[in-house]
Amino acid sequence: MSSRRQLKAAEAIREVVAMSILTDIRDPRVKDVTVLGVEVAADMREAKVSVSVMGDETQQNLSLRGLQNSAGFLQAKIADRIETRYIPKLRFVLDQGVKNVLAVGEILERIREEKEGGTTAQTKTESTDDQNNDNQSDAFPT
Numbered sequence: 001m002s003s004r005r006q007l008k009a010a011e012a013i014r015e016v017v018a019m020s021i022l023t024d025i026r027d028p029r030v031k032d033v034t035v036l037g038v039e040v041a042a043d044m045r046e047a048k049v050s051v052s053v054m055g056d057e058t059q060q061n062l063s064l065r066g067l068q069n070s071a072g073f074l075q076a077k078i079a080d081r082i083e084t085r086y087i088p089k090l091r092f093v094l095d096q097g098v099k100n101v102l103a104v105g106e107i108l109e110r111i112r113e114e115k116e117g118g119t120t121a122q123t124k125t126e127s128t129d130d131q132n133n134d135n136q137s138d139a140f141p142t
Contacts, residue, residue, distance in 0.1 A: 002040075010038040012082050013047055017090070020077045021067070029066030032059070036095050040088060047088035050095040060094055067092045 002010075018035040032054040039048045051067065053060040067074075071090040079087045
């Protein structure tokens with residue numbers, strides 16, 4: 001369980017890293033990056049930064065490499081804004097949560113379309129059967 005101090009440090013690091021990525025990093029590989037969260041180790045020497053990158057897998061890998069190359073610059077930004085004994089070493093990881101949410105959304109959409117398509121097809125079949133029954137009753141008066 002994280003202490004209050006770790007949570008505050010993680011939030012401060014997240015803010016600094018997110019703003020620095022947005023405004024200060026000039027690396028063309030780093031684009032469409034969203035910082036989702038930061039987990040700080042108990043000794044404050046390491047921080048895992050979860051990021052989401054919009055784009056295909058190659059764009060995600062390029063952005064992740066660009067971020068890892070910019071880690072020293074981002075650590076210097078953290079040192080300027082946060083007073084701690086140790087500046088955590090940043091490690092960037094790609095968060096697949098957004099990708100998973102999109103995949104689940106697509107699956108649910110297909111299921112909904114199949115249900116509606118099945119209901120529509122079933123309704124058409126029933127109405128065709130009703131018309132055939134009506135036509136048969138007209139052809140053979142009782």
